[in-house]
Amino acid sequence: MLIIKSGNPLKQKTDAIVLPVFEKKGQYKEAALNEIVDSALKMPEFSGKASEDMVIYEPKGAEAKRAILTGLGKVSDVTETTLRQMAGRVIKKAIGMKLKKVVFVLPDAKGLKAGREGAARAILEGAFLGNYIFDKYQSKKEKKTVEQIELFLEISPDAALKKLPETVEAAGKGTFFTRELVSDPSNTKRPDQFVERLKSAFEETGLNFSWLEKDELEELGCGAILAVAQGSSVPPYLAFAEYTPKTYEKTILLVGKGVTFDAGGLDLKTAAGMLDMKCDMAGAATVAGAMKAISQLKPDVRVIGVMPIVENMPSGTAYRPGDILNTYIGKTVEIGNTDAEGRLILADALAYAEERWEPDMVIDLATLTGACVMALGEKIAGVFSFNKKLADQIVKAGDVTGDRCWAMPMPADYKKLLKSEFADMNNMASSRYGGAITAALFLSEFVKTKNWAHIDIAGPAYQMKPEDYCAPGGTGFGVRLLCEFISNL
Numbered sequence: 001m002l003i004i005k006s007g008n009p010l011k012q013k014t015d016a017i018v019l020p021v022f023e024k025k026g027q028y029k030e031a032a033l034n035e036i037v038d039s040a041l042k043m044p045e046f047s048g049k050a051s052e053d054m055v056i057y058e059p060k061g062a063e064a065k066r067a068i069l070t071g072l073g074k075v076s077d078v079t080e081t082t083l084r085q086m087a088g089r090v091i092k093k094a095i096g097m098k099l100k101k102v103v104f105v106l107p108d109a110k111g112l113k114a115g116r117e118g119a120a121r122a123i124l125e126g127a128f129l130g131n132y133i134f135d136k137y138q139s140k141k142e143k144k145t146v147e148q149i150e151l152f153l154e155i156s157p158d159a160a161l162k163k164l165p166e167t168v169e170a171a172g173k174g175t176f177f178t179r180e181l182v183s184d185p186s187n188t189k190r191p192d193q194f195v196e197r198l199k200s201a202f203e204e205t206g207l208n209f210s211w212l213e214k215d216e217l218e219e220l221g222c223g224a225i226l227a228v229a230q231g232s233s234v235p236p237y238l239a240f241a242e243y244t245p246k247t248y249e250k251t252i253l254l255v256g257k258g259v260t261f262d263a264g265g266l267d268l269k270t271a272a273g274m275l276d277m278k279c280d281m282a283g284a285a286t287v288a289g290a291m292k293a294i295s296q297l298k299p300d301v302r303v304i305g306v307m308p309i310v311e312n313m314p315s316g317t318a319y320r321p322g323d324i325l326n327t328y329i330g331k332t333v334e335i336g337n338t339d340a341e342g343r344l345i346l347a348d349a350l351a352y353a354e355e356r357w358e359p360d361m362v363i364d365l366a367t368l369t370g371a372c373v374m375a376l377g378e379k380i381a382g383v384f385s386f387n388k389k390l391a392d393q394i395v396k397a398g399d400v401t402g403d404r405c406w407a408m409p410m411p412a413d414y415k416k417l418l419k420s421e422f423a424d425m426n427n428m429a430s431s432r433y434g435g436a437i438t439a440a441l442f443l444s445e446f447v448k449t450k451n452w453a454h455i456d457i458a459g460p461a462y463q464m465k466p467e468d469y470c471a472p473g474g475t476g477f478g479v480r481l482l483c484e485f486i487s488n489l
């Protein structure tokens with residue numbers, strides 16, 4: 001739980017008071033706080049450099065049992081990202097120390113690029129996001145999350161600051177929902193189970209949740225979704241979560257790839273390539289997490305979450321290389337590779353949803369290509385759009401939330417790489433290179449609106465190494481980005 005307070009932090013009875021420290025003396029208004037900080041800065045092991053921490057027990061003049069001093073480096077270098085990382089790191093340390101209540105003191109905002117509100121938001125976000133443990137499959141639950149996190153300001157919070165805990169928690173809980181769905185193993189989230197999970201999660205949100213089943217997809221002619229799913233013993237679903245405010249002018253579609261396990265199909269992946277493929281539904285999970293957050297943030301645009309959900313498996317009934325299938329809009333696709341399944345299910349989902357809801361804008365998210373990870377590494381998502389302004393808006397929203405994105409080119413002449421001898425298109429490009437771009441160009445054939453962007457999250461959706469405010473597993477990348485983006489519309 002997050003709380004913002006003002007007054008004297010020294011008076012707080014708490015397990016720990018957290019004092020962010022710059023590389024300079026006399027940075028707090030309270031003399032007693034300065035005394036604690038300045039005496040620590042005299043020690044050789046602590047200079048306030050970024051990511052240095054020091055614990056002082058029973059600090060002088062404070063009711064807190066401990067003071068955790070945490071370095072931020074030079075004031076001029078501190079950004080929202082530094083603050084978010086600091087808070088996440090401290091909360092993880094607090095979890096390790098078994099603390100129940102932690103009080104952060106907001107550092108003096110003067111000279112901070114983030115400003116007071118930005119700094120407060122970043123600290124609350126980092127602390128909230130860092131306070132997450134995924135241990136549901138471990139018999140021994142050794143760690144417990146911190147029960148109460150407070151942020152102390154020297155002045156009473158204005159209306160904008162007062163609202164922060166609620167908005168940070170809403171987007172944070174959406175992020176946790178996404179993380180959990182992505183981290184869960186594929187034997188617990190096969191398409192039928194996944195839809196059931198979404199259904200019960202959306203029950204409490206007031207959103208309208210519905211889905212199409214295999215026979216309905218057959219009637220509609222969603223040949224691409226059906227083809228990908230046909231190797232699995234579980235049928236496909238196309239699920240929708242609708243947020244409709246009382247009055248609205250614009251409708252935005254969020255579409256997410258939901259491959260609950262990607263074995264590659266008959267073009268089977270290698271053992272190493274398959275290992276993390278439980279994460280291949282991260283696009284759908286991101287859409288689900290964002291919809292959950294949106295149900296609380298209540299923006300004044302209509303938002304429709306669209307989630308095609310399938311398992312891509314090899315078997316006697318699996319679709320084959322060389323097969324030609326008919327998509328929802330009637331374009332035929334020859335299968336060059338059964339492992340390029342994400343673009344197929346998205347093709348039908350995008351086309352069907354665009355026809356049904358006539359949106360003003362469409363954004364899809366997908367762990368679509370290994371090529372995007374090659375291009376941008378594991379921490380940065382690729383944004384693909386013919387609308388440069390839209391791409392820039394997404395990149396900007398990501399800069400604010402710390403979900404880093406990079407706008408990629410959409411060269412029309414690369415479309416010829418998707419030519420097929422026998423069908424309208426091939427799902428696999430004829431070149432080994434530029435695979436993230438050709439995948440995006442494939443999708444573009446199934447969307448009409450110019451206000452469409454595709455975000456390839458194959459790199460940042462999942463991680464095996466811990467980060468400051470995120471444990472190994474699903475990261476929830478994109479949920480806060482979408483919330484930020486939509487709040488700016």
Ligand code: BES
Nearest residue numbers: 280337339340341367368369370371458
């Ligand atoms: N799910 C994978 C992409 C992926 C790779 C996600 C690594 C997360 C981490 C996707 O379905 C896939 O297999 N893409 C192929 C496309 C190729 C066959 C044209 C790829 O990237 O190799």
Ligand code: ZN
Nearest residue numbers: 262339340341
């Ligand atoms: Zn694949």
Ligand code: ZN
Nearest residue numbers: 259262280342
């Ligand atoms: Zn995939």
